[in-house]
Amino acid sequence: MNATRLTSSAPSLRRHTTANPLEPTWRRPERIVLETCVEDIEGVRLSARLGADRAELGDNLAASGTTPSIGTVEAAIFAAAEQVDERRALAGAHWARTAAAAPFGLRVLIRPRGGDYVYDSDEGRAMIADVRRIATLAREMSEFTRPQATGGAGTHLPPAVELGFVIGALTADGAVDRGLVRLLVNMADGAPITFHRAFDSCRDTAEAYGDLGGLGVDYVLTSGAAPTAAEGAEVLAGLASSQGPAVIAAGGVRPADVAGLVERTGVREVHMRLARAGLEPGEPQRTDPDLLRSAVETIHAVPAPA
Template sequence: MTLLEVCLDDVDGAPVAEAAGADRLELCAALGDGGITPSAGTVAAVFDRVHRVGVQVLVRQRPGDFVYSSAELEAMAADIRMIRALPRPAAVRLGFVVGALMPDGTIDRAATERLVAVARDVPVTFHKAFDQTPDQFAALDQLVDLGVERVLTSGGAASASEGSARLAALVSHASGRIAVLAGGGVRPDNVEALVRTTGVREVHLRPGAAVPSAAIASTIDASPTARSYDSGHRIATSGVLVARMRAVLDHTMACA
């Protein structure tokens, strides 16, 4: 079975993704800015609305680069402690998603080791900051040594499909020591070829779809300030897209 992770930042999208066949969620805030840590209240609300999916919580203090100050790392560690302490359903497996680099793009071993230690028995994924590392094979070995459970990557390319050759090489190099989660432009129309050519067993989908704003149009149009905050639509999780991806993955495995 190929595991389907759904990336989202809307509380209402969590039960939608679960019902449509997601195995795991990556819960973020502000995906339009690349994603940052969701509030503890947001995480708690998702825990209240799901029953079986894993929930991976992004821990990223701010948008921008992945080189963090000591104060930023302390804030990230505090977020992990707070979220880890929240009550959640017994069947929901919590995880954290982190990523810290040195100025030269190599893995920040000290920062990663600290965040993994704070997470304790909760598994940690290293996010697509991995794709900025100058030697991905060495970086993968370092993450194994640091106790990271998986890495989210497009093989350093603009999309997972474009990076499929590198993804296949990473899967081979990992040799079961760490999971390789393919992400970046993964869609129902390309996931079958991606899984077959790379050997990945986990894929990452951002199933966002534009939906009309709930605000009355006249209230948005009346004020330039309102228009700067509300474009007339927002991005929500599409259960239809999640279900399509689930169906393709199930068909791919049935035909393997």
């Protein structure tokens, strides 16, 4: 799999990308970000209601996730927007000056099947079509997904929902499929893009990270090319200290482990599935609200790295 691992002593990656001064501030809050992994609308609603920052929405998580239906995506946008509207109403008339202004991040998984991440031309066309149609849906639902103009000249209020995409594709020899990734980014209509844990199957993490920065990918979801984020901490530290896509630590991350993981790696974002206990593999992976509430409280209390 991975012949070259990135460590915190790999300065060459700093040349790949530079910070975007026009990037919305809500994408880099001054605390640890919690992204949940859910497979239904209820999971999105709970994530938005109970204080998670984002939710990755996929179907069939038992097979590591596939693309949800466009109807599910539409209903999920409504569900998240309702929760954000309630939060803003509670914040009062001046909510735009408070933390309530941050939209809820809804990230839609684009993956045509389970298994490996090497896709043929038909699968690639399906992925491109899914991104294009969901991006069109987001434009149609612009009252929820686009900044809203105010009475002041040139001023806008943040959207309720920031829709993005989670993608990943490799070549047969373990490199990033640059052609397909470029097409998917181009179809996304400017939405934020995460490259999922296909990254951990790349032949060379340093090469892959550099490629993704050059292709316009915003986030990389990774365990540091190890079975768990704790085991991949050295690679995560190297990625987190580099200028390029933001690192979202995933793989066996539990709320109680986040403080130690942040201290060891410098990551500012974590991803976890907070499903109810005792679920069989074929059952819907329902989100546990008590576990989610506890995770939000624990993770948001962890000091962000300087």
